[in-house]
Amino acid sequence: MIQMIGLKKGLDLSIRGQLTVAKSQRGEAIKGMLEFCQEAVIISTCNRTEIYFNSQEDSTNSINRIFSVLKWDEALIKYIFHLNESDAARHLMEVVCGFHSSILGEEQILGQVKEAYNYSLEEGAVSGALQRLFQNAITCGKEFRTKAKIYDIPVSSASIVVNYAMKRQCKSFMVIGYGDIGYLAVKYLLSHGVSKVYVVVRNTKKITDLVDNRVKIMDFKDKNRFIHKVDCIISCTSAPHYIIKKEDICEDKKLLIFDLAVPRDVEAAVEEYSKVQLLDIDTISKIDDENKKLRKERMEGCREIIKKHLAEYEEWSKLRDILPYIKEMKRVSEKVSKDRIDTFINKSETKDHRELAEVLIKSTSDFYVNRAIEVLKEAKLEGSEEQCLKIVEKIFKLMT
Structure with missing residues (x-):
């Protein structure tokens, strides 16, 4: 489960100063987090501390363990906010686009997020859902800044x-x-x-x-x-x-x-x-400068970009359980194709090319049709042919 913690807005500088992660401490911090998380990314800048992680633990346990790893004072937990899944994903995409920066639309945050992600990648701390989320978010940030033309109104x-x-x-x-x-x-x-x-x-x-x-x-x-x-x-x-x-x-x-x-x-x-x-x-x-209002108008006009990339991530997240099956289907398809290509190469000198191509193309089609027939027969004997028929019908209608 993707989760994140960050600092509540409006905190005094003295409190924020106690909830930072120095670059020299980041490696040890990530190592400690990976003892109870599958993935972790730490974003700690001059005005932001946010920690993204992939863990099945509930929010209370996660926050307590993170505070312990980072040696933060547990009395400061009240200054932390916590988000799960789509809320965490949406927050990250808004962050890379500059919506949550103290200086609206500031230029450095996208680069800082990329640096934090790349560090975790090099440390082997991202490899699954969190990796995909950061990839989507960084792509979102790049497109957002190009379309919103924030570079026309430089601010940092x-x-x-x-x-x-x-x-x-x-x-x-x-x-x-x-x-x-x-x-x-x-x-x-x-x-x-x-x-x-x-x-x-x-x-x-x-x-x-x-x-x-x-x-x-x-x-x-x-x-x-x-x-x-x-x-x-x-x-x-x-x-x-x-x-x-x-x-x-x-x-x-x-x-x-x-x-x-x-x-x-x-x-x-x-x-x-x-x-x-x-x-x-x-x-x-x-x-801030007099262009703040203009930046806000441009940024709000490009929020659809965030929605688009968030939808792409959520679709990937919903489908990721079947990705191994898709990968295996592609492997089988490549093998079927390779076998027939090898046959064509081996027999092309002794057979008529047109006739050989027709035979091999038909055998490729027959491979999948015959397999579908076998599965349909098995489903009929098991009494589950109705659902199977719907799937087969969709596949072969798409193929026509």
């Missing part, structure tokens, strides 16, 4: 904070972390023609795509030497601890700080400095 936390900073005349920036959001932030900053961007990462050798004399790449131990040189900091790491503390900031320096991380990267105490403005991910989500 990175684009919002850069636009906000540029309106406040910020000239030099420090971007801490170079994942999806950090990458986009640097891209937007350079396109706006900023004078300097300091990029802070754990391993400077991994950054090979930033060839620009306005960019200086450094590791964490050097960042405090340059903080006083920037007008704005954009922090977006997955660190479990503070990256910037109050003592790292100069009290007399006017500074705009965006903390896009969950858990938080920046100690709240830095706001005690009168010249520092600190905005967290929740505040940034409220800023």
